[in-house]
Amino acid sequence: MITRTANRTDAAAEFKTHERIERNGVLTDGIGLALAKIERRRPLSAIARKAFLQLPHRRCIVSKHTELMRAGDRPNESIFLERGMLGRSKFDDAGARQIVSLHVPGDMVDLQSLMFEVADHGISAETDSVVLYILHREILALTDCFPEIRRALWFDTLVDAALYREWTLNVGRRNAMTRVAHLLMEIGYRLEEAGMGRRDAFSFRMSQVGLADATGLTPVHVSRVLSRLKTEGILRWHSSGEVEIPDWDNAAKVVGFEPDYLHVEGPRG
Amino acid sequence: MITRTANRTDAAAEFKTHERIERNGVLTDGIGLALAKIERRRPLSAIARKAFLQLPHRRCIVSKHTELMRAGDRPNESIFLERGMLGRSKFDDAGARQIVSLHVPGDMVDLQSLMFEVADHGISAETDSVVLYILHREILALTDCFPEIRRALWFDTLVDAALYREWTLNVGRRNAMTRVAHLLMEIGYRLEEAGMGRRDAFSFRMSQVGLADATGLTPVHVSRVLSRLKTEGILRWHSSGEVEIPDWDNAAKVVGFEPDYLHVEGPRG
DNA sequence: CGAAGTTTTGAGGACCTTCAAAAGTTGTGG
DNA sequence: CCACAACTTTTGAAGGTCCTCAAAACTTCG
Numbered sequence: 004m005i006t007r008t009a010n011r012t013d014a015a016a017e018f019k020t021h022e023r024i025e026r027n028g029v030l031t032d033g034i035g036l037a038l039a040k041i042e043r044r045r046p047l048s049a050i051a052r053k054a055f056l057q058l059p060h061r062r063c064i065v066s067k068h069t070e071l072m073r074a075g076d077r078p079n080e081s082i083f084l085e086r087g088m089l090g091r092s093k094f095d096d097a098g099a100r101q102i103v104s105l106h107v108p109g110d111m112v113d114l115q116s117l118m119f120e121v122a123d124h125g126i127s128a129e130t131d132s133v134v135l136y137i138l139h140r141e142i143l144a145l146t147d148c149f150p151e152i153r154r155a156l157w158f159d160t161l162v163d164a165a166l167y168r169e170w171t172l173n174v175g176r177r178n179a180m181t182r183v184a185h186l187l188m189e190i191g192y193r194l195e196e197a198g199m200g201r202r203d204a205f206s207f208r209m210s211q212v213g214l215a216d217a218t219g220l221t222p223v224h225v226s227r228v229l230s231r232l233k234t235e236g237i238l239r240w241h242s243s244g245e246v247e248i249p250d251w252d253n254a255a256k257v258v259g260f261e262p263d264y265l266h267v268e269g270p271r272g
Numbered sequence: 273m274i275t276r277t278a279n280r281t282d283a284a285a286e287f288k289t290h291e292r293i294e295r296n297g298v299l300t301d302g303i304g305l306a307l308a309k310i311e312r313r314r315p316l317s318a319i320a321r322k323a324f325l326q327l328p329h330r331r332c333i334v335s336k337h338t339e340l341m342r343a344g345d346r347p348n349e350s351i352f353l354e355r356g357m358l359g360r361s362k363f364d365d366a367g368a369r370q371i372v373s374l375h376v377p378g379d380m381v382d383l384q385s386l387m388f389e390v391a392d393h394g395i396s397a398e399t400d401s402v403v404l405y406i407l408h409r410e411i412l413a414l415t416d417c418f419p420e421i422r423r424a425l426w427f428d429t430l431v432d433a434a435l436y437r438e439w440t441l442n443v444g445r446r447n448a449m450t451r452v453a454h455l456l457m458e459i460g461y462r463l464e465e466a467g468m469g470r471r472d473a474f475s476f477r478m479s480q481v482g483l484a485d486a487t488g489l490t491p492v493h494v495s496r497v498l499s500r501l502k503t504e505g506i507l508r509w510h511s512s513g514e515v516e517i518p519d520w521d522n523a524a525k526v527v528g529f530e531p532d533y534l535h536v537e538g539p540r541g
Numbered sequence: 542c543g544a545a546g547t548t549t550t551g552a553g554g555a556c557c558t559t560c561a562a563a564a565g566t567t568g569t570g571g
Numbered sequence: 572c573c574a575c576a577a578c579t580t581t582t583g584a585a586g587g588t589c590c591t592c593a594a595a596a597c598t599t600c601g
Contacts, residue, residue: 074532093441096528101444103437115434118427120540123434123533147419157426158387160433165384165392167436168372172362175370175443175488179589210547219444224589226548242548242598259365263343264392271389448557479579493557495580511566511580 033085033135034058036109036197041155043196044269051149058145060135065128072113072126080136081113087132088209091115092216093124101174102217104166105129105190105209109197114160117142130208158270169264174219179228181258182218184237187246188260196267203251208244302354302404303327305378305466310424312465313538320418327414329404334397341382341395349405350382356401357478360384361485362393370443371486373435374398374459374478378466383429386411399477427539438533443488448497450527451487453506456515457529465536472520477513 038055041047047055060083065071072078074093082089089106103124106112116122117139128134146153169189173182191202200206211229215222233239237257238248248254255261307324310316316324329352334340341347343362351358358375372393375381385391386408397403415422438458442451460471469475480498484491502508506526507517517523524530 091437093437095441095445096450099445101441103440115430118423118430118539119434119535120537121532123535124437150416153422154387157429160426160430161384161387164429164433164436165388167433167440168360168362168393171372171436171440171443172364172370174440176364176368181365212547221590222548223550223591226550227589230549263390266388266392268389270387481579490558491580492559492582495582496557499581 033062033083033108033133034060036085037083037111040109040111040197041152041159043267044155044158045151047149047151047155051151054145054149055152058137058141060137062133062135065132065134067128067130067132070125070127071134072116072122072124074122074125076122077120078113078116078122079139081111081117081139081142082126083135083137084108084110084112085133085135087134088129088207089126089132089134090129090209090213090217091124091126100216101219102129102213103170104163105186105217107190107193107197108199111156111159114142114156115163117156117160129210129213154270162266165264165266177259179218179220179224180231182220183214183225183228184232184254184258185260186214186218187238187240188248188251188254188258189262189265191246191248192260192262192265196265203248205246206244207240207246302331302352302377302402303329305354306352306380309378309380309466310421310428312536313424313427314420316418316420316424320420323414323418324421327406327410329406331402331404334401334403336397336399336401338397339394340397340403341385341391341393343391343394345391346389347382347385347391348408350380350386350408350411351395352404352406353377353379353381354402354404356403357398357476358395358401358403359398359478359482359486360393360395369485370488371398371482372439373432374455374486376459376462376466377468380425380428383411383425384432386425386429398479398482423539431535434533434535446528448487448489448493449500451489452483452494452497453501453523453527454529455483455487456507456509457517457520457523457527458531458534460515460517461529461531461534465534472517474515475513476509476515 034056038047038052041055042052062085065087071082071089084106086108089110089112090102091104091106091112092100092102094100112126112134142156146156166189173185177185187207188202190207191200191205194200194205195202209217211225212222215225218225220228229240236249237254238246240246303325307316307321310324311321331354334356340351340358353375355377358379358381359371360373360375360381361369361371363369381395381403411425415425435458442454446454456476457471459476460469460474463469463474464471478486480494481491484494487494489497498509505518506523507515509515
């Protein structure tokens with residue numbers, strides 16, 4: 004269980020501030036991934052898409068365990084995740100950490116505090132990551148100009164809320180085995196949605212300590228649970244960081260994983 | 273632990289469809305309470321306020337345990353709570369219920385699924401309650417016309433999300449004693465904010481079974497925990513439903529209750 | 542190479558659950 | 572208004588899941 008540390012955000016290295024990353028004609032930088040996520044739900048108009056892609060931003064490489072935001076901060080920027088994995092976490096009195104959500108590339112991580120003066124939680128890199136910083140005022144300006152973008156971002160924060168609900172169920176009612184497996188299946192599913200691998204074979208480089216913080220367990224117990232999940236053939240997490248779920252449908256049934264709460268179908272109306 | 277039942281929503285009695293309730297010149301119906309909540313954060317312009325108060329709605333009296341919405345439903349209305357207490361809940365595979373949030377009068381309970389085609393969770397009355405139903409399209413029309421209302425509602429859903437985060441921490445990292453006490457302190461705090469009592473002396477008529485579902489515990493253990501909280505002088509829950517917290521500051525320290533996550537200060541910018 | 546972090550394993554124990562039953566409370570129909 | 576059913580709360584006993592403490596093996600990094 005990790006306790007609060009004194010790491011400083013400015014340990015983050017900054018580079019290639021405004022460069023776009025393209026592959027086969029598809030933008031695979033953080034903005035492009037976020038746009039793709041939005042447009043999987045509902046395509047934007049050409050003009051809104053263009054405005055979104057022109058969001059000014061700075062890119063940072065951050066190493067694992069870097070704290071990008073801490074409870075009590077007054078951020079004026081949101082974070083878009085381009086590579087790696089971020090965790091959103093809160094601490095109890097005794098300093099025990101609970102990760103309340105994990106984020107995959109393409110996630111617009113801190114729309115949550117777009118309107119909050121003071122952050123009520125922290126955000127830290129669970130693996131080495133690449134993040135984009137975008138000023139709140141730039142995002143709010145976009146939402147003022149483009150109703151479709153406004154709806155898309157509001158929708159996105161509502162999906163985040165749906166994930167929080169599922170996580171509360173996860174830590175509140177599921178036992179350690181299904182809890183850990185459910186979380187890994189969610190991540191696999193979301194990574195596949197984001198085009199970062201297959202849901203039944205993906206890269207997960209977070210430590211078991213992090214996984215323990217995400218599931219409300221201790222690292223010791225997570226280790227035991229993972230070995231049981233392997234012997235029972237539900238999933239394997241190789242030391243390389245690759246997760247394999249040999250029989251997805253069976254695992255989903257055993258674990259009770261139903262992805263409806265991820266709302267991949269997009270907004271209505 | 274309650275399992276899914278076949279209760280029907282239409283058991284709800286409907287009455288006094290469009291009547292306003294006023295006391296000492298203050299609107300104390302569901303719309304008025306919701307408006308007050310919004311304006312505690314930031315006042316609206318006179319015209320926006322008037323439009324908000326004219327939201328068409330129908331009022332229903334619902335008895336405790338009535339299911340107002342179930343996972344899988346396709347609601348076209350949101351619920352505003354006028355009296356009583358509602359719970360938002362999800363079920364795991366085995367039918368165990370986890371309440372992921374509780375709602376007090378003045379809460380706009382189902383903005384969460386304003387944009388979702390299919391509900392991923394249920395809403396049920398934890399006590400006898402009075403609720404207002406408002407068509408999604410009426411709310412969305414308001415947000416289209418009034419940027420300030422749009423911001424207020426988006427902000428409100430972000431605060432809901434902040435509550436979810438705290439609840440995940442609560443069930444994930446706190447022990448049974450602090451978990452139960454923390455939840456009751458949150459409710460007291462929110463009831464006082466809503467003008468429905470004092471945070472250290474308020475009415476809480478939910479059953480211990482419901483409290484167990486909200487804390488991820490069993491009713492048996494909740495009963496034991498409540499008796500320990502009483503003997504330790506942290507709080508009393510009388511059989512009448514009245515909760516007393518004799519020394520709020522001490523309780524807050526013991527439990528680790530810090531209300532910053534409730535974001536009573538309102539949106540910035 | 543040493544330091545720090547991560548994973549694994551073992552032993553013991555605490556917290557919370559399960560099962561069971563009784564007492565108390567609320568609600569309903571005759 | 573009473574009788575009875577359903578629900579709620581309390582209490583006890585036993586047990587299991589998960590935690591704590593501890594140490595060793597392993598990995599990563601400066």
